[in-house]
Amino acid sequence: MLQFYNSLTRKKESFKPLKEGEVSLYTCGPTVYDEAHIGNFRTFMFEDLLKRVLILSGLDVKHIMNITDVDDKTIKRAADQNMPLQELTEKYTKMFYDDLEWLKIIPADDYPLATQHVDGMISMIASLLEKGHAYKDDDGSVYFKVASFPKYGQLSHLIFEEQQSADRMASDEYSKEAAQDFALWKGWKDDDGNVVWDAPWGKGRPGWHIECSSMSTEYLGDHFDIHCGGVDNMFPHHENEIAQSQCASGKPFVNTWLHSEHLMVEGGKMSKSEGNYYTVNELKSQGFTPENIRYQLLSGHYRTKINFSLAKKQEGEKIVKRLSEFKARLKAESNETKLGAEFPKEYQLFQENLFCDLDTPNALAVFFDYMRKINRKIDNDNMGEGEASAALLFIEKFNYIFGIIPDDNAIPGEIINLMNERETARLEKDWALADEIRSKIDSLGWNVKDTQSGSKLSKK
């Protein structure tokens, strides 16, 4: 049984999709004004984990992730770089897709672009105006009237008192009726240049929040199962989405909200404005593999803050290597794949942990315990009938969820030749030569292990 911690109720709830066997999932995507950083990817990695666990449980998942390709930041960056908006956003969208692929994140079914869905946003805003949930401003902007939605604040549990917003009201350049009212549509200004759409109430561009409300409901229906994002999107973004969507459709919006905690660096939040962040490309050039990064991001629970540090690189490498060795050992152990092999009993426990609010730390612990047990059996030549096949089934599912075991590398002929030379030397007990060849193989990036069943090679 699947259970998730719903941010809306702040409780773990058992999860039942609206349609049997199918899950509609919307995850907030990046604003493509710059390269995404590893903190952003923690959230995307968590969402990928969620999707994999849903699939593992036997559900079909329809996953939509938006791309914010128009907003204050993209417009400003494009202007700064003297570049058309679209050229800038296409460049970073491409980089984003590349990073996702490199990190082995399963692609969404669709990545709708905000700029291609402005019509839908305009009609949602029109409907909100019509129903009295929004009002126009002299400059062509349209604001959502928070006072018209009594349940506002249900997700973030914030209470809006006059004192709190008094300061901001005074310094606000817009003539909003209330400080917490937010822009559905931003009237055109000089800075916007040619970034402009026509709406019945005037030229301008959509506000940020309306984009997700409009696109999520367009692709998944007015009422769908799961919406995710980082904790910092809880307020105001998701709170505003709920208000807009429910007021526009008159129906419930999302059943389950899941939010991942921040990735920290040096004990503080990783963010663009602080400048304390790593991009995927930076980590790549530091020698991180996707498997290593996946391990760093998935070994802590998604609702706890985790600290990312370069110092953890060795730890990740060790884990990845151990798992790869284990897989290779199992393969050697089970020459023929037993048809109808069954999962070991530990697999049940592994799954239960994942189904209980994506408990990766405990799922990992279950797998490590199991791995030690099987390794011990192999050491003692004590494997039962079909046990290696069962273990291979388990490790395959394990890797489907975590994705931390790299694909096997083909061994180059040059290395094989060196290995053969070394075997000859060893048979002749020419240890000096054997050691020399081993260090040569080592320098070419491969490890040699002498086992009872012969020497084995593995990629470093």
Next chain:
RNA sequence: GGCGUCGUACCCAAGCGGUCUAAGGGGCCGGUUUGCAAAACCGUUAUUCGCCGGUUCGAAUCCGGCCGACGCCUCCA
């Protein structure tokens, strides 16, 4: 100021009132194995869970206070 999270071994980290003399991983040290390595395995590394009180037959787990770290309160994954 308001809302909220967290503080467990050298490091990361689970722990959802009793099976906790506290998982799992990394590291350290010792051992088995090995031509030597590597890998794997075995053993050791917290009588203790930020501090002080309280509730309870029983608390790392619940309550109160204090100290410390962090996040949100309309840029933000």
